Structures are given as structure tokens and as C-alpha cells.
Amino acid sequence: MWRFSLTDAVSAQIEQKMLDELYADFEDAGLMPLWTQREDLMPMSPQSEAVPHLWRWSELLPIAERSGRLVPVGRGGERRAIALSNPGLPGSPYATPTLWAAIQYLGPREVAPSHRHSQGAFRFVVDGEGVWTNVDGDAVAMRRGDLLLTPGWAFHEHHNVADRPMAWLDGLDIPLVAGLDAGFFEFGPDGLSTRATPQRSRGERLWGHPGLRPISQPDRLNSPLVAYRWEHTDAALTAQLELEDEDAPGVIEPGHAGVRFSNPTTGKDALVTMRTEMRRLRAGTRTAPVRTVGSAVWQVFDGEATATVGDKVFEIATGDLFVVPSWCEVGLTARTQVDLFRFSDEPVYEALGLARTSRGEQK
Amino acid sequence: MWRFSLTDAVSAQIEQKMLDELYADFEDAGLMPLWTQREDLMPMSPQSEAVPHLWRWSELLPIAERSGRLVPVGRGGERRAIALSNPGLPGSPYATPTLWAAIQYLGPREVAPSHRHSQGAFRFVVDGEGVWTNVDGDAVAMRRGDLLLTPGWAFHEHHNVADRPMAWLDGLDIPLVAGLDAGFFEFGPDGLSTRATPQRSRGERLWGHPGLRPISQPDRLNSPLVAYRWEHTDAALTAQLELEDEDAPGVIEPGHAGVRFSNPTTGKDALVTMRTEMRRLRAGTRTAPVRTVGSAVWQVFDGEATATVGDKVFEIATGDLFVVPSWCEVGLTARTQVDLFRFSDEPVYEALGLARTSRGEQK
Amino acid sequence: MWRFSLTDAVSAQIEQKMLDELYADFEDAGLMPLWTQREDLMPMSPQSEAVPHLWRWSELLPIAERSGRLVPVGRGGERRAIALSNPGLPGSPYATPTLWAAIQYLGPREVAPSHRHSQGAFRFVVDGEGVWTNVDGDAVAMRRGDLLLTPGWAFHEHHNVADRPMAWLDGLDIPLVAGLDAGFFEFGPDGLSTRATPQRSRGERLWGHPGLRPISQPDRLNSPLVAYRWEHTDAALTAQLELEDEDAPGVIEPGHAGVRFSNPTTGKDALVTMRTEMRRLRAGTRTAPVRTVGSAVWQVFDGEATATVGDKVFEIATGDLFVVPSWCEVGLTARTQVDLFRFSDEPVYEALGLARTSRGEQK
């Protein structure tokens, strides 16, 4: 060490030069130091780039209708689906870092062709009817309030048999699967696999009986019950609130009923990568604010409420969609009785030991 | 070794004497040799002492009615239940080495008092109505074709609100739990926990919606859905046969539909120790003969059939019960369309790695 | 109701006669009432017929040696195994209602022929060496302190290559499998599958590395690690007591170390139906008394202790065996440092939701 013979300034200059060279050599060698960016890489708590955001149904539907007039559906594009693009993830068609949410629009007599992909998907119908989704050849009617599944790698196609267009919410794990480089895609045959338009799909006829399993059928990773009908969801929510009136267990918290769509072969989530739920709040209910690791998309199915998401306050009504980024506090106040559909990526975190929830007090 | 100097006869005598002493000393020391009884202890395949046997409903019901007139229900005896006693297990009230099956009979306005026990139990109703079973305070109506659960350690009591008596099948794992020395028993309070007589129990209102789970409720070892109603079971069986007509999967084998009562929190059997199922055969169907490790009890719910169980042939009709011992071949031929309730101990064998099934060809 | 015209005595006589006829008709119809025997069938807590009992090694070994002189080993009898017969289960060769425990004895150069069975088995060696057990062709040395597995349906045979006899403890689930009518048995080929006498079996070479799994091998229901060597067991117990000295976690309770033999593919018990464990008590340790649903057999491996089992007190030393029936309290006081091997049926109860433990205070 010969530093003593140099002035401090010179010494500092030399050191800086050596550091500059080191950092340049890092870059040449395909290396990056941790110490200069540790805080960004490993924040004290999740700091999502995604932001809370609201999309109004009253704006979404007209723009979807315009797309219906101007853009055809067909091979290549595959679907007339318009994705919610989180303003915090600019240039990306993702609602959150793991979830895709889109309005899909199908005009009268239109067909969206058959394909399949690793990505899991569902449809939730806030309004309308007349479209059938064929899932591996099983014709599944789509009606108001229904949740319809197209699990990963199942062939699916949509066709509208009505004279009116129909729009619905598509939920997929596209960003998750993209981030994991895990997606495969395959085009299906060009014609429809079936033009049948039954009221109940085969999946429902086989699996849609409470607590009853066909003896012949094995366990599945995703639910074989391809459709969850509004009449059942509504009845289950109604029952929870009635049980609350009788002081019997059922609701999540006072005035707040909730069901989870589940896989009857395992009791777990209907889809292996996405949680799907319906909530009902009595008019006037204020939910306890909750923070969860993982993100969610909510859509009002019916009614009006105020949603507080982080530092944003959204006045929401039927059809409106909002996103809750990871670890962002969410609380709801029901202005009327309100039903909300919610989907999230929580099964991913539970499977990987990364789940955390912090429940605040009800205000 | 000095045996050369003895005659063979003397030598044999000495050896026999030494052996006799050895076996006597075994007994004194609390010991028993394997080699004299290996074949009995470890047969080449299961050799149940239980035998195939048939009990006719036309004989059971009158004897139950006589018991109703002569024997009171109350504390101590607890239940007016008459057990099927397998002729191969003489002196024992067991249908098979693991399963208890009994006809329980409750007269007009009678009450069977509250208790709970480690043993899992269910009721299956071949006919009648008017009784409510309260399970941990939840009033569960009992009607024709219904399966009602009282899982291990749930308090339960029965009361008949009708002017007519009612009889039904009780299934329990009493022999299994006795063989395992695992049973605990506790008397409940003396009065009824509730006199409510709702059409649907709280368990059904909370859990009886296909594929929907209350978000607030955790997994359970036994099904929280305390009642499986005939209307659902019938619809599920009907659907399987219709799907068969459409060449879609569903039935177990041609003409043979079947559902398993399951736990919606896990997708597994409704009860942790017992499998419960309903089968429907089209008129004329012959099932492929099957041998299974583990025993089963069948009850005809409706219709007529011929059951071949081992070397026995039973002509069976509504209400008739028969047992199938372990590894005993069973085949059915439907003379009319026939519905059969079946319960077995198969979950035990599956949990312990002891399950085996051999499926013969359909004749 | 015309009873008013009869005297009470006559009325009682008539009733008794009708009851007698009812009970006779029960018997004729293959029926038995619950109400007369409810207490026996469903006791308030487990009332095992098995009783606590002690077998002294000093008595077992000589009687085994006499058997060795008088009784050959070979086809049919298969093994020179002398079973502990619980005095509470008279006429039965069972240590408890679910567990078989026997001393097996093999003379110099003797061979016990190949067979396989559904019943799971292990060997525990309290003393001696020189025998190899071939498990599906894998030669497994048997030495003092070792636990050797022969899981259900694995072919196995024993041969003594030494000039001295060898005796060891056999543990099996024979009573459990018999009670369940679940046993299959098959004779193997007549000659030895191998005469190799390696120090380490293939199973150990493949699986006997802490925390390391061969990538090529799938999960198994029973442990593929066929031998658990004393040197490892001893080291693990020693380490726990040393960790206790450092105030680090490890021991079960003060002065009481314990390891469970486990399946490296699942982390669960080495055998699917039996728990196997080794315990070490420091001299002077008194364990907290424990009651468990399910039964156990203990063998002193080394040292001296007092075992209190229910109302029995056993002074025990190396080789001594005692049984603990279900729900019978057991406590140990170590007179010297003492090592005890223990096996039980607890995995059965855990799988079936029947497990219960009550831990008393350390006295």
C-alpha cells in the first residue's frame, strides 16, 4: 500500500478510475453488481409497478362495439378481445404482472375459431347470452352471471347463434405464463366441432351435482365442471346471508358473503393458476381492508359500491372493472346490495410458499 | 450327537417328547410358533370368515316394527337399531369384519337421544320420511333416497315428528374402530338441541351448490355436506345414462351408471373410513364381475336384480341387503332398471396401500 | 290396547314372552340388537382386550435356541419365528390387535426360503450378526442395532453365513391385515436369489445419503432405504442430546431423544402401516406419561429402565420386550442411559382420522 505518498484527491481519482474500469468490465463480461441495486431488486415489501385502476363498463362496451364493426374475427388474431392495460405497465396489455383481463366481443352469428394453449382461461358474463363455447367438443352455453372454464390445453372455440352481439370478460394467466416462458399454442380444426346449443353442457351434466362424483372419472388438475351457473352462485350467496341472520357460520365477515369456484375432484381452486370468486355485500357493508401478496381483478356484477384501493377511491357500478396490485390494501363499501366477481393469482403464491395476507380492522 | 446308539423308534420318541415340552414352554412363556399356523395367518389370498349373505327387506321391516312395539328407545341403549349379523361371524353383530349395517326404527314422536362417538356413521333411507337428525345442532330432514352423514365425533340425535314410524339403514365403521381399539363415546345433553324441521339443513345451504365453496370455510376430513338428496343423486345417474346414449363418457361400464358421495373440500370420500355410492343399471345390464380387497354392503333402493356373490345367487328387490366379503367376486344382472346403494371400507385400504381390484370380463 | 283387563303380572309375563320371541326371531333372521350391547360395542374410551405385558430376553433366547435344535426351517412353515402372544388375546399369536412381534432364529448356515406377502415387515437386531436378508434380490446385512425393511409384496429370504446362530425381532402388521382380510401370499423360487454378502445393500448405496435423492427414482409408498444402520441411529441420538446441552431444539422432552425411521421419498414413516422409532433416555430421565390411540411394542436395545404401563411396572433390560395397548398410559424412568426400539400402528390411525394423544405432565 503506497497510498501515503499521494494526495487524497489523487488517490480518490485513481480509485474512481479503477471503479469505472471495473464497472465497464462487468458490462463486457455480462455481469452486474448486486450492491448498486439491491433495494430495487429486493424491496422491503412488494412494490408493484402495476397501479390500482378502474375501467368503466360504460366506456368499455361502446369501444368493443366499434371493434365489432371494424375488426373481423378469425385465424391469426383468433379473438376480438380487448385487454385492460395497466397504466403502470405501459405498452403492455396486462391488467397486472400475472393476470390478463379482456372484454371479448362476438357479433351476431360470428365464430371465434378453435385453438388451445397452456394458458388457463375463463369467461365471466356480466350481461347477455346467445354464445356457446365448445370446450374439447362440449358445447357450453354462456349466460348472464355464469363462469365458464377453458382450462389449459383444452381446445375451445366460441360461436354466437343469436342476432345480437355479446360481450364478456376473459380472464387468463397470459402474463404469468409469458414471464415463465411456459406457453404452448396450437390451432384447432377450422370448422366448429359442434353446432349443438344445449342448455347444459356435458361437463355440467356429469359433474354439476352437489357432492356427487362420477365413479368412472379420475382427479383432474383443473375443474372438469366447465360451467358454474348464476342460479347456483346466487343461491349460495343468498344462503350465506340468511345463515348470518340465523347466527350460523357462513359469511366471510359481517354482511359479506363469498363463494369460491372449486374443482370438485380436489376441493381446490377451479383453475390451477387462478382463483375465481363471487362476493355479495349487503347494502351498507364496509369490508375490513385487506392486503394480499398477489394481484386481483374485480368486476361489479350487480349493484353499486365504493372501492378504496391503495390511495385511489373508485365509485363502481355494474360492469366496472378494477385491479388491485400486490400488497395494495383494498376495502369496499356497498352503496346498494352489490355482487362482485373477483379473480386473482393467489393459488400460485400458495403453491410456492409466498402467500401472505394482512387483514386490517373493519372501519 | 449320540443318536447312532439308539433305535430310530426310541430316537423319535425322545424328539417328540422334547417337542412337546417345547410347545408347553411356549405356552407358559406367552409365545406361539409361526410355523404351525403360517397358512392360516397368511393365506394365499384373503379368506374372510364373513360370508355372502342376503337379508330381505320383507323380513327386516316386520321384525323392526315388532321391536318398535316392544323395546323403548332411550339413554343407555341409545338407538333402536337392529344389526345385520354375518352368519360367518357368529355371535357378532357385524355385517363384515369392518362394517356395521343396521335397520334403525323410530316410532311416531319418538326421540333417540344425543351422543357422539369416534365411529363414523351415515343413514340411507330406502323409504319413508318424517324424521330429523340433528347433527351438531343442524336439523337434517331424512327422506326417501337421501344419504345423511354423522361424521365421527359429531353430536347427533334423531326425532320423528310424524305420526308414522320410520325405518332406515344405519352404516358405521364400528367393527373397524373396535378392531383398532380406537373408539371414544360421549353422551350429549338430554333434550333435543333443536326442534326445527327445515327442508334443507344448514350444511346443505352452505355446501350444497355444485362446485361452490364458502370462502370462509376450511378443509374437513369428513364432508361438511351433511345430506345428499335423492333428487340430485337421481339426476346424476340419469345424466350418465343419457351421456352414454350420446357416446359421451360417464358410465362405469355399458348400462352401469354410478356416483360416489364425496367431500367437497377434498374431492375424496364423504367419510374418511367409508365409501358410499349409488349405482343404476339399465334393465338387462350384466356387470363385469369384480373382486376387491375390502368388504361392502349393498341395498337395493329400487328395482329387481340378480346378484351373484361368490357361489351364492341372490334374487333381490327393493330394500334387500346383501354383503360382499373381501376378495369375493360380485356380479349383477338387472331384471328391471335397478338402483343400488353400496357402502364399503375401500378408503381404508387405499390409505394403507392394501387396495387391490381384479375386474373380470363382462359375461 | 286391552291391557287394562289383565293383571300387571300377567301383562309382564306376556310382554316377556313376546320379547323372548322377538330375540329368538332376531337370531333366526341373522340379526342382533344394538341396545343390549351398545356399551361393549362403543365404550367411552378404548378398552383393549390386549394387556400390558413383558417378555424377558433372558427367557426368549433360550427357548428360541431350543426351537433351533428341534424345529427345521423350510417351505410351508417358512420361518422359525416365535410370536409374542398377548395374554389378553388368548390363543392368538398377536402382540396387540394390530401388531405381530416375534423372535426369529436362524442356525448356522440355515436358510429361510423366499416368499412375499401383503403384510409389511421389518427386522430389528438387538444382538448378533451373520445373516443376510435378500429383499427383491438385494442382499442386506443384518447387524446389531440395525433396522431392516421388507415392505409389503417384496420377495425376501434370510440366510445365515456364520457358524453361529442369530436371533432378531420381527415386526409385522399381520393382525391388522388379517382383521382387514387384505393379505396375499406368494412363495418365491426355491434357491437363494443371491449369495452375495456385501456390507451395504444396493438400497443403502442408492438411498443412504442424507437429503440426497437419486434423480432417476420415483416416490414409493414404503421406504426404498432397506437398511437403517446403528451407526447412523446412534449418531442421531447422540447429536440430539448434545444439542440439548447447547439449548438447541432436538429432543422430545428433557433427557429424551428420539428418531423416526422415515421414507426418504415422502418424509413419512418408513413403512406405510407401522411407525418405527428409536429412543434414548439419559440416565435418570423420567418421561411424561403418554396415552395414544393405537398400540406399540417396545424392545430395550441397551441399558436398564423402569416402564410403567397402565397399572403394571416392568423392570426392563437389554432385549426385553413389552407391549402398550391402545390408550394405555406409558411412562419410562431410565436407571442407566437406555436405548429403546419402538414400533406402533400410529400411521393407520393418522390416515383414518382416528389418532388421539394425551400427554400427561412429567412427574
Next chain:
Amino acid sequence: MWRFSLTDAVSAQIEQKMLDELYADFEDAGLMPLWTQREDLMPMSPQSEAVPHLWRWSELLPIAERSGRLVPVGRGGERRAIALSNPGLPGSPYATPTLWAAIQYLGPREVAPSHRHSQGAFRFVVDGEGVWTNVDGDAVAMRRGDLLLTPGWAFHEHHNVADRPMAWLDGLDIPLVAGLDAGFFEFGPDGLSTRATPQRSRGERLWGHPGLRPISQPDRLNSPLVAYRWEHTDAALTAQLELEDEDAPGVIEPGHAGVRFSNPTTGKDALVTMRTEMRRLRAGTRTAPVRTVGSAVWQVFDGEATATVGDKVFEIATGDLFVVPSWCEVGLTARTQVDLFRFSDEPVYEALGLARTSRGEQK
């Protein structure tokens, strides 16, 4: 439809204008169409932006040494870790979209301070010794060939007690956890939790005995065996090749041995989000090319080989690191006997139903 009255050109102009307006309105509304980017979002098979890449130890080590002279270790930066930055992910310090791999360098007597985070981590030591990692207060020696775990949310700190620097490989799931917005971070106390330098950690003393579980310890999501020592890994690999010579099962394919570091409480991967393995190839072995969904990082521990990764061919020797992006074919040819450490994200895909493997033929 009045288009007939316009020229085609005018009509096309109008349509284009309307489309342009639609796309502009999409942007204003926070929406993006699927149909223009479907192929990028959902490719036919995984198209990772990450590329196969090689980092030579001979370049890494000197640059790490220069960092050691110029950059201090301490609070804030926390670690002198230099990350492999995949050239396909420019500006990012990530080896693959899910995996972080870095060389960490600690000078003589240096200390890297205590912290904990949701991210799971391990250290693999290609050379050197003298550093202890304290994991929740348990002092874990780091030596050549060892794998050391610091599971998510365990406090950990490193300190070098030697007069020589030490460098090793750090593996973490930082990109995965970042992509999922799931990371929490917490600083630990400033001083070392312990200055002890035992040869074996408490975790090893408690858990490092093959097939033996401490009875007192529950299951864990991540392995409680904090250190996997080279002597065991080496012995396991050696044994597999010896077993291959005896025609016994063990190797993955001819000449290719492999062990997986596992969690002794579950038999699953040692870390819930990362697979860690060691492979050994005999000199001359060519592995069958494999494509797997998910990415991996390999480091040569000892020996020389040729790795073909996608369209790249790497000549690799001790210390060299290379990455295999998702669904990129990898094959190895051993020029000498060669040992390779490998870590990947496969447990994530298996948990989410996204795993796929395609095994080519051995060339």
C-alpha cells in the same frame, strides 16, 4: 350499407381512418387489442428472451477479486455479489427470467451483514473454504462441493474467518419473486449472531442422518438440512455408477449419475421454488438431448465437457457457468469424468401444472 356508392379507394380510406381512431381510443381508454399481438403473447412454444450463454470461471474470479479490492461489503448493498446478466435480458441482472445467479466474494475477515427476505437462496462452493454462513443463528461451514441453504425468510449472514478470500455461487429466485411482486426484506441485527465455527451445523447434526427424522420436528416447506456436504454427494454419485456396473438401477441414463438435493420432511425439492442437483458423467458419455419448460443454470464442479445448448456449443471446465433458457435443448458430452451442479425453477412449473419435458434420443 351504402358502400356501393363510394369507390373502393375512398371506402378503404374511411375504414382506415375509423380504425386509426379506434386504436387511438383504445390507448386513451387504457386498452390494447389481442388480435394485433396474439402471436407474441402466445407463441407456439416458449420463446424465451433469455439466450444460452457461458461465463468462464477464469474471467469471473479475477473480476470478483478486483471487486474485493475496490468495493466494501456492508449495510445497504449487503453483499458483494456479482450477478450473471443474461445477454438476452439486457440491463437486467438476471441469469434467466426466474433465476438469479451470482458470484459472491468475501475477503479475509470480512462480514456480510444479517438480513432476511422472501426470496429463497442457496450457496454452492466450487472452491475454497473459510466462510461460515449463520442461518437463523446456526453456524454453517462452507467448503468445496457443499450446497448450503438459506430458505426464504431465514436470517442469514456470512463471515470469513480465514486469511484468504473466498468466492462461491449464489442462487436465488429473485426474478421470479420480483415478477410476482412477492418479496419482503428485513435487515437483521448489526453484529454477528454467532462467531462459532463448527465443522457441522446444528441443522446437519439434527437432520443429516440418512432416513432418520427427529421425532420432535414437524414438516417444513423448505429443507431444515441447511448443508449438503460434498462427501455425501460424491459418495452417492460414485455409488450410482458402481450400481450401473452391476446392472442395478440408479443412473439417469448410461454413464450419467445424478442426485437431487431434497427436503427430508417431504422428499420434495430442498427449496420450494428451486431444484438443485448434482450430475456426474463418465468420461465419454453423451447425454440424450432434453428440452424442459423452465430455465436452468449449470456450473462445472470438476472436469471438462462440451455442452450444446440450443445452437451454441460451449467447451466447459471447472467453475464455468452456463444458462439453459426454457424449452432450449441441452446435451452434454464429457471429455473427462465431469461433475456438474445444476439448479432450475422446475418445482414452480410442476406446482402450476405447466411442466413439460421432451427427451430426444441419445446421439
